[in-house]
Amino acid sequence: MTERDRMRSPSGREGFAIVAVLIVLIALGLVGGAALSLSIGDARVTQLFSRAGEVDAAASAGIEHGAAQFEGVGPGGFPVNGSINGYNYVVNIWADTFDYNSPPDGGRTVCLAEDGTFNDNEGCGLTDRIVYVLESKATRGSYVAVQRMRVARLTLTPAVPHGALSSNSTISVSGDLIVDGRNHTIAGALIDSLDTSYTKVCDENKPAVMLTDLADDVDVNNIKKNSDPSLYGNETFAPDNYVAKDSTIVYVTPEQILGLDEGDLDLIIQDSDTYVLPDSIVGLVYVDGGYGSKAIDGTNKVDGTGMLVVHNPLYDPREHDPSHAMYNPSRVLDPAYAPANLGNINGGTFHGIIIADKIDKIDGNVTVMGAIISLSNVDTTQIGAGGTASILYSCEAIQAAGNSLLPAIRLSWKAE
Amino acid sequence: MRGERGLTLIEMLIAMIILSIMGLAMVGLFRSQHQTVVRQNDGVLATQNARAAVDMLARELRNAGYDPRGSGSAALTAMEADSVAWTADLDEDAAVTSWDPVSDFYEEVAYWHDAVAGELLRAAMPSLGGSAEPVADGVDSLALSYLDRTGTATADSSQVELVRIRLWYSTPDGVQTGAIESQVALRNNIYGE
Numbered sequence: 001m002t003e004r005d006r007m008r009s010p011s012g013r014e015g016f017a018i019v020a021v022l023i024v025l026i027a028l029g030l031v032g033g034a035a036l037s038l039s040i041g042d043a044r045v046t047q048l049f050s051r052a053g054e055v056d057a058a059a060s061a062g063i064e065h066g067a068a069q070f071e072g073v074g075p076g077g078f079p080v081n082g083s084i085n086g087y088n089y090v091v092n093i094w095a096d097t098f099d100y101n102s103p104p105d106g107g108r109t110v111c112l113a114e115d116g117t118f119n120d121n122e123g124c125g126l127t128d129r130i131v132y133v134l135e136s137k138a139t140r141g142s143y144v145a146v147q148r149m150r151v152a153r154l155t156l157t158p159a160v161p162h163g164a165l166s167s168n169s170t171i172s173v174s175g176d177l178i179v180d181g182r183n184h185t186i187a188g189a190l191i192d193s194l195d196t197s198y199t200k201v202c203d204e205n206k207p208a209v210m211l212t213d214l215a216d217d218v219d220v221n222n223i224k225k226n227s228d229p230s231l232y233g234n235e236t237f238a239p240d241n242y243v244a245k246d247s248t249i250v251y252v253t254p255e256q257i258l259g260l261d262e263g264d265l266d267l268i269i270q271d272s273d274t275y276v277l278p279d280s281i282v283g284l285v286y287v288d289g290g291y292g293s294k295a296i297d298g299t300n301k302v303d304g305t306g307m308l309v310v311h312n313p314l315y316d317p318r319e320h321d322p323s324h325a326m327y328n329p330s331r332v333l334d335p336a337y338a339p340a341n342l343g344n345i346n347g348g349t350f351h352g353i354i355i356a357d358k359i360d361k362i363d364g365n366v367t368v369m370g371a372i373i374s375l376s377n378v379d380t381t382q383i384g385a386g387g388t389a390s391i392l393y394s395c396e397a398i399q400a401a402g403n404s405l406l407p408a409i410r411l412s413w414k415a416e
Numbered sequence: 417m418r419g420e421r422g423l424t425l426i427e428m429l430i431a432m433i434i435l436s437i438m439g440l441a442m443v444g445l446f447r448s449q450h451q452t453v454v455r456q457n458d459g460v461l462a463t464q465n466a467r468a469a470v471d472m473l474a475r476e477l478r479n480a481g482y483d484p485r486g487s488g489s490a491a492l493t494a495m496e497a498d499s500v501a502w503t504a505d506l507d508e509d510a511a512v513t514s515w516d517p518v519s520d521f522y523e524e525v526a527y528w529h530d531a532v533a534g535e536l537l538r539a540a541m542p543s544l545g546g547s548a549e550p551v552a553d554g555v556d557s558l559a560l561s562y563l564d565r566t567g568t569a570t571a572d573s574s575q576v577e578l579v580r581i582r583l584w585y586s587t588p589d590g591v592q593t594g595a596i597e598s599q600v601a602l603r604n605n606i607y608g609e
Binding site: 016020023024027031034035038042045049096098100116117118150409410411412413414415 | 431435438442445446449453456457460464467471475478479482483484485486504506508510603604607
């Protein structure tokens with residue numbers, strides 16, 4: 001043994017301690033490795049569960065986003081894209097199709113009828129709802145979740161108004177008032193001032209004032225323009241291009257105008273005595289004029305998008321028309337059957353259709369984009385603008401109002 | 417010079433005895449650690465199995481009653497405390513007779529607890545001969561509650577809007593036990609009203 005060996009291992013017994021320490025270290029390493037392996041496996045499983053749940057939640061968020069979009073503006077505006085907590089989703093929509101028939105005939109758009117049944121036999125009727133499929137797909141890396149929900153909504157298809165201002169009786173307009181029957185965008189931009197087609201479709205120029213079959217011929221000549229309001233209409237109706245009479249047009253009740261069955265709107269009628277006009281009208285508002293009394297009177301601004309109805313459900317203009325077969329003198333004398341009266345619109349910008357038995361006054365700076373229909377066939381409907389008012393025909397605004405009427409119905413849901 | 421003679425027999429014996437004692441202690445430590453690891457592993461596995469089983473049941477159950485064609489054939493078909501079965505028109509063909517094992521797509525599903533075997537069983541398309549397959553073992557009991565809109569228990573399958581799932585499990589040695597709970601909103605029943 002050299003001197004160096006002696007110094008390194010003087011007794012030759014220290015090796016035992018090193019071996020023992022190594023054995024203990026290896027044992028502890030094995031235990032630690034096993035524990036670490038378990039922890040990593042558990043963490044991975046936990047992450048798998050977590051990611052699967054999160055991507056599923058993102059797909060649900062997409063479905064809710066799509067449903068809100070559908071309720072707001074209908075089937076337009078899709079696909080809807082969004083992101084939540086790092087998960088992206090895209091929501092698509094399409095009209096559902098299926099073949100319910102035997103033998104099969106290729107299938108058509110699925111409709112939800114009022115009785116809750118589905119069918120494609122006869123297409124979608126006026127009161128049927130088109131069924132749409134909302135599909136939300138959420139992704140993050142390799143994690144994917146797809147959910148599908150069917151929705152439907154009643155989209156009213158109102159009778160096309162044939163003028164910016166339609167009435168069953170003569171109209172007296174006055175003040176700083178513009179009545180423009182030419183078709184405008186929902187923002188009020190004139191689309192085509194030269195369009196003279198007038199085929200009674202929605203998307204074309206109309207006369208400023210249209211009198212219906214319940215109006216007397218003399219009414220046409222009695223359109224009064226006091227204080228020189230401006231009337232613009234379709235040039236087809238020369239020489240007074242702003243006014244026309246069409247005996248094929250019949251306006252009787254709001255339900256008839258909106259393409260519904262009589263009584264369909266009874267549940268939403270609100271008493272004019274207690275009705276409070278909201279800041280913004282959305283959808284269909286129906287106020288009972290209270291047996292000839294005034295509704296929405298005073299200084300109410302009318303803003304929003306939808307349809308505003310002021311009507312006495314007992315009032316039928318035909319019963320008040322001496323020349324009509326349904327003329328009923330006792331009803332004429334009974335105040336319970338008197339027309340409701342839209343007292344005053346005082347400011348605001350409204351997109352859609354206003355249907356009123358009678359209209360007293362438009363005051364302040366009012367803009368109505370869409371159309372106004374007056375049902376009273378006896379009394380002169382007097383529309384006086386106390387401020388600067390515009391009634392601009394707009395097919396786009398009417399259609400937007402039709403799309404905003406009733407909430408969507410959720411029909412079925414599944415996760416794939 | 418004495419230090420260079422090596423170890424005496426007695427020294428060797430003493431060293432071996434000490435090493436043996438240390439070795440035995442190490443073996444005991446190893447066994448103890450191993451048992452701990454095994455138990456922890458069993459506990460984790462049992463928890464994961466139970467959680468996976470409840471998650472699988474919940475994910476499938478939420479499609480119950482999916483009936484996009486209005487055929488009326490999709491619904492909860494069995495509502496017991498330890499079993500549930502349902503149908504769903506997943507392929508949207510107005511019938512609930514389709515399945516696709518490749519994509520794990522079944523329109524008729526049943527889950528139930530086998531108390532004897534301690535297993536949660538699942539059968540796909542049982543009315544067409546689908547056999548039971550274990551989803552999880554070590555399941556001590558399963559308690560299903562069917563609640564209506566007000567949170568009240570109901571036996572009317574059309575009124576069920578929430579199914580509460582409680583599953584109790586244990587490790588093979590029975591030492592560790594636990595419970596997993598989940599609630600499933602049946603949207604197809606909720607939307608249908």
